Amino acid sequence: MRLSAIVNLTTASIEYQETEPKLKQDFLGGRGLGARLLFDRVGPEVKPLDPDNCLIFTTGTLSGTTWPTAARYHVTFKSPATEGYGYANAGGHFGPALARAGFDAVIVTGQAAEPVYLEIAPRTITIHPAHHFWGQSTSQVRLALLGTDRDQKDESVAGIGVAGEKLVRIAAIVNDGGRAAARGGPGAVMGAKRLKAIHVRAEERPTSFPEFAQAARQATQHLIHDPKMSGLMTHGTLVLMRPKNLSGDLPAKNHQAGQVPFIDSLDAQAFEAHRVKRRGCYACPVRCSRDSKADGELYSAGIEGPEYETTDALGPMIWNSDPNLVIYANYLCNEYGLDTISTGVVIAFAMECRQRGLLSDPDLSLEWGDPQTIVGLIERISRREGVGDVLADGVRRAAQRLGQGTDAYALHVKGLELPRQEPRTAKGFGLGHATSNRGADHLYGLPALDLSGNWETARKIFPAEILDQLMTPDDETYKPDMLIYGEHYCALTDALGICKFSTTEEYSLLPEDLAPGLTALGIQTDAAALLEIGERIVNLERLYNVREGFRRKDDQLPRRFTQEPLPVLENVPDPVTGHTRLGRTLSVARLYDFDAMLDRYYRLRGWDADGCPQPATLERLGLSQKY
Amino acid sequence: MITVRVRYVGILAAYAGAQRQDVCLPEGTTIEQLVVHLAEAGSESLRSILLHEGQPNSLVRIVRNQAQVEWQTPVADADEILILTSIAGG
Numbered sequence: 001m002r003l004s005a006i007v008n009l010t011t012a013s014i015e016y017q018e019t020e021p022k023l024k025q026d027f028l029g030g031r032g033l034g035a036r037l038l039f040d041r042v043g044p045e046v047k048p049l050d051p052d053n054c055l056i057f058t059t060g061t062l063s064g065t066t067w068p069t070a071a072r073y074h075v076t077f078k079s080p081a082t083e084g085y086g087y088a089n090a091g092g093h094f095g096p097a098l099a100r101a102g103f104d105a106v107i108v109t110g111q112a113a114e115p116v117y118l119e120i121a122p123r124t125i126t127i128h129p130a131h132h133f134w135g136q137s138t139s140q141v142r143l144a145l146l147g148t149d150r151d152q153k154d155e156s157v158a159g160i161g162v163a164g165e166k167l168v169r170i171a172a173i174v175n176d177g178g179r180a181a182a183r184g185g186p187g188a189v190m191g192a193k194r195l196k197a198i199h200v201r202a203e204e205r206p207t208s209f210p211e212f213a214q215a216a217r218q219a220t221q222h223l224i225h226d227p228k229m230s231g232l233m234t235h236g237t238l239v240l241m242r243p244k245n246l247s248g249d250l251p252a253k254n255h256q257a258g259q260v261p262f263i264d265s266l267d268a269q270a271f272e273a274h275r276v277k278r279r280g281c282y283a284c285p286v287r288c289s290r291d292s293k294a295d296g297e298l299y300s301a302g303i304e305g306p307e308y309e310t311t312d313a314l315g316p317m318i319w320n321s322d323p324n325l326v327i328y329a330n331y332l333c334n335e336y337g338l339d340t341i342s343t344g345v346v347i348a349f350a351m352e353c354r355q356r357g358l359l360s361d362p363d364l365s366l367e368w369g370d371p372q373t374i375v376g377l378i379e380r381i382s383r384r385e386g387v388g389d390v391l392a393d394g395v396r397r398a399a400q401r402l403g404q405g406t407d408a409y410a411l412h413v414k415g416l417e418l419p420r421q422e423p424r425t426a427k428g429f430g431l432g433h434a435t436s437n438r439g440a441d442h443l444y445g446l447p448a449l450d451l452s453g454n455w456e457t458a459r460k461i462f463p464a465e466i467l468d469q470l471m472t473p474d475d476e477t478y479k480p481d482m483l484i485y486g487e488h489y490c491a492l493t494d495a496l497g498i499c500k501f502s503t504t505e506e507y508s509l510l511p512e513d514l515a516p517g518l519t520a521l522g523i524q525t526d527a528a529a530l531l532e533i534g535e536r537i538v539n540l541e542r543l544y545n546v547r548e549g550f551r552r553k554d555d556q557l558p559r560r561f562t563q564e565p566l567p568v569l570e571n572v573p574d575p576v577t578g579h580t581r582l583g584r585t586l587s588v589a590r591l592y593d594f595d596a597m598l599d600r601y602y603r604l605r606g607w608d609a610d611g612c613p614q615p616a617t618l619e620r621l622g623l624s625q626k627y
Numbered sequence: 628m629i630t631v632r633v634r635y636v637g638i639l640a641a642y643a644g645a646q647r648q649d650v651c652l653p654e655g656t657t658i659e660q661l662v663v664h665l666a667e668a669g670s671e672s673l674r675s676i677l678l679h680e681g682q683p684n685s686l687v688r689i690v691r692n693q694a695q696v697e698w699q700t701p702v703a704d705a706d707e708i709l710i711l712t713s714i715a716g717g
Contacts, residue, residue: 227695231685231713243686243712246676247638308717420717442717451714453636455693467693473637505715568638573675583672586641 002059002104005125007118009193010051010110014125019104026622029104030060031087031494032537034076037107038085039544048080048185049167049192051111057098057198058106060497064099064282066208067517068220069499071096071281073181080169080185081342081394082415082439085544088186089443089494091281092176094156099497100202112194117145117159120200130196137161137335138174145199151176153282159197160187161337163382167191168392170342170381170417174334178304179281182339184416184438185394212520219502219509219517224285228454228506235268236288237308242267245580247473248568248589249425249451251418252316253368254348255411258422258566258589261582262321266311270323279304286501294331296324298371301331309442312420313344318351319369329374336382342394345417347377349395350387352409359402361387411558413440414550423561424589425568426451428479428486431597434555435483435611437541445486446504447479457507461485476592480601488534495537536621539605539613543623552611555598557591565590629654629704633665636711642673652702658689659698661708676712688713 006015019033027036034056046052056076063070073095079086098106102123117130133141142157143149158175164187171187172180190196208216223229231239241263244250248258264270271292280287294301306314306326314320314329333340351373353359354366364373364387380388390398395410395417411418416439423430428447436444449458450473458471462481470478486504489511493503496518502509511527518525545554570583602609606617618624628651640646643665652661659682666677677687689696690709702708 227697232715237717239686240714240717243714246642246712247714249714312717426714446716448715451637453688453690453709453711453713455690455709456695459693471636500716568641570642570672571675572672575671580675586638 002099002102003123004105004107005103006107006109007125007127008110009108009112009116009127009195012112012127014127016123024061024104026533027537028061028492028495028533030058030063030072030074030497031076031089031491032533033105033495034058034074034087035537035540035544037105038076038078039540041107041109042078044548046078048078048083048086048189051193052109053078053189053192055108055186055189055193055195056105057108059095059099059104060495061521061523062517063497064096064202066213066216066283067498068216068223069281069284069286069502070497071284072494072497072499073098074494074497075173075181075186077184077186077189079416079438080167080188082184084414084548084550085437085541086184086186087438088173088181088183090173090175090179090181091284091499092156092179093151093153093282094158094175094179094200095497096282097154097156097200097202100154100205101200102203108193108195111192115194115196117197117199118195120198122201122203133196134165135162138337139177139335141197142177145197149177154202155200157197157199159337160190161335161382163337164188164191166382166384166392168338168381168384169394169397170339170346170392172337172339174337178334180334180339183341183441187337209520212517215517215520219513220285222513223502223508226506226508228452229286229508232288232501232505233286236290238268238271238306238311240308241311246571247425248566249422250316251312251420251422253319254317254345254352254409255418255422255560256352258425259569259571259582260316260321261580263571264579265321266315266323266326271306274323274327276302281499284499286499288501292327294324294327296322299324299328301328303327303331303334306330309420310340310344313341314374317344317348317420318374320371320374321369322371325371325374329378332375332378336378338378338382341419342417343378343381345411346381346391346395346398347374349398349409349411350377350391353402353406356409358404358406359387408559411560413557414554416440422566422589423557424566424591425473427473427476427591427597428482430557430561430591430594431479431601432483432486434557434594434598435601437538437545443500444490445483446490446500447483447486448505449482449507452506454507457510460510476597479597480604483601484604487538488531490534491537492530492534495533532621536623539617539621539623542607542611542613546612550611552598552609555611557594562591562594628652629656629702631661631702631704631706631708633708633710636709639676639710639712642676643669655701657699657701658691658696658708659683661702662687662689662710665710677710686712
């Protein structure tokens with residue numbers, strides 16, 4: 001039986017309790033449990049950096065078991081970026097270690113008088129002084145606590161760098177050297193509490209029930225033999241770079257373009273030269289990750305990564321064509337504890353402001369792709385120095401401080417910087433970025449069935465008569481339908497503590513494939529019941545934001561995406577060198593009617609025209625008491 | 628001879644110069660052979676997408692009659708073949 005613990009850093013007290021069974025029945029673990037705990041504990045009167053905000057670490061129902069990809073952990077908090085519902089989710093070994101140390105949840109509240117770190121041993125938490133760690137990088141602290149920089153199966157460290165200490169609103173929590181619970185500013189919440197790190201030591205692996213072990217083995221075999229997974233298994237998410245450059249879905253120069261003329265420098269093949277070895281999270285047969293090395297004259301760094309989001313954010317988005325600099329910038333973000341997606345978008349914002357004569361700096365050129373600017377801004381943002389102090393709070397606040405119409409170039413939703421999809425091309429993602437309750441987020445719904453041509457899955461889920469339109473990328477009619485299913489399944493995935501690469505990325509495992517494993521653990525369920533839990537989680541997250549005052553006006557995309565069409569250019573191979581360049585305009589990407597998509601999304605969800613869940617919806621989901 | 632209907636999905640239609648085309652092929656033609664045929668008949672740009680070192684590009688996804696299909700599967704008369712470059716989430 002796992003526990004929940006409440007760690008009050010103000011009083012330096014720790015309370016242990018059995019996690020309420022009804023909570024787990026209704027919400028499972030991970031994101032579901034976190035949603036309910038945050039809703040009950042942190043109301044509108046609490047600001048994100050107040051001591052009364054909670055940083056809620058939760059493990060999923062399957063975290064730490066032998067279920068394939070059961071490596072994720074979840075952090076829930078009121079977000080410094082959006083001032084609304086916030087969460088972050090990461091892989092590696094921290095989540096399984098926390099689960100095998102016997103915890104469903106560790107709820108951190110209050111504020112320590114001096115910097116501290118938590119030591120979590122099996123079913124025991126101790127608060128230790130950490131003043132000697134304050135100011136150190138995430139890797140320095142990890143090395144000091146683990147005694148090694150190598151992955152340990154039964155021990156793990158998650159912590160913040162200087163950025164979190166400085167309350168940078170795009171600060172991340174970094175675990176296991178290169179994994180990050182990043183989106184929404186959890187690093188700033190942790191820094192506000194003066195909590196530097198959490199060091200977990202797990203128990204021996206628990207005995208697995210034979211029926212569960214059998215179900216887990218079957219799921220693993222299904223995953224590794226699914227042809228749809230081969231790209232991810234071979235190249236990780238960098239496999240996306242080249243096809244996205246074809247379709248205009250590789251955001252570049254702050255979304256002024258959707259393609260780059262230097263794709264040969266940054267595609268999966270180009271990064272092979274930097275790959276040291278393949279790498280995976282706990283219990284993961286996909287092993288989509290890698291260790292890479294920057295080997296340029298100027299940059300010397302080794303990281304886990306880079307993956308697609310970081311590569312676009314620190315590459316095309318800021319017009320950087322050097323893979324060495326992508327790796328080095330990724331390294332700096334990890335060391336300082338920064339969200340790589342937000343960092344790239346913030347730098348791109350600064351560069352476009354300079355382009356338009358609205359921003360300058362005495363020491364940095366702020367020109368597109370300038371290496372000194374890229375490195376210099378990451379350092380200044382982390383330390384809140386000079387122009388970094390303006391940018392450290394994210395693009396929304398930076399634009400508010402700068403004025404002069406710079407908000408037109410601040411690409412965020414609800415205050416969270418856009419992830420690396422182009423809404424005018426990837427329309428399901430565009431709608432998903434707008435409606436996600438944690439701000440712009442590609443992982444809230446992962447609506448990619450149309451883009452990946454996954455007809456087999458689409459046929460199982462949606463009526464035959466809508467399939468043709470739903471699976472046409474440019475047709476907006478049924479994108480809401482696809483998004484809603486994805487949102488429920490993503491929420492379920494996060495509640496179970498498994499990776500979306502086994503579920504909503506390619507739908508290799510469907511909800512009915514998860515049910516046998518849960519049944520073997522004593523949870524009697526089926527696909528419909530599981531998806532209803534996902535729907536319940538999404539609605540509770542929406543209720544949180546409704547309580548904070550969020551409405552339809554907050555479910556909007558930046559004007560660039562609804563008012564500026566995007567030319568999509570031909571990728572042309574040079575007849576002599578074979579190198580790819582950009583040629584003539586092939587098509588123009590645009591959103592035809594965003595409001596119509598949003599209307600249908602609300603209607604299908606059982607929400608009113610302002611985005612508020614209707615009483616009948618809440619009643620059906622058992623949430624009417626919470627509203 | 629058999630006739631299959633090829634549909635190019637998304638941006639590939641622009642590279643192919645058409646959203647749909649009917650293609651006549653010898654019986655027993657495999658998916659792989661179909662893709663090579665289309666690449667060799669198409670523009671340099673289309674060829675660079677469909678093929679990698681003379682073989683079908685692994686980034687290309689083929690859907691036959693709304694189902695995933697292996698490269699060595701033979702096509703049949705009146706098959707609908709969708710061709711796209713697969714993009715998932717990120």
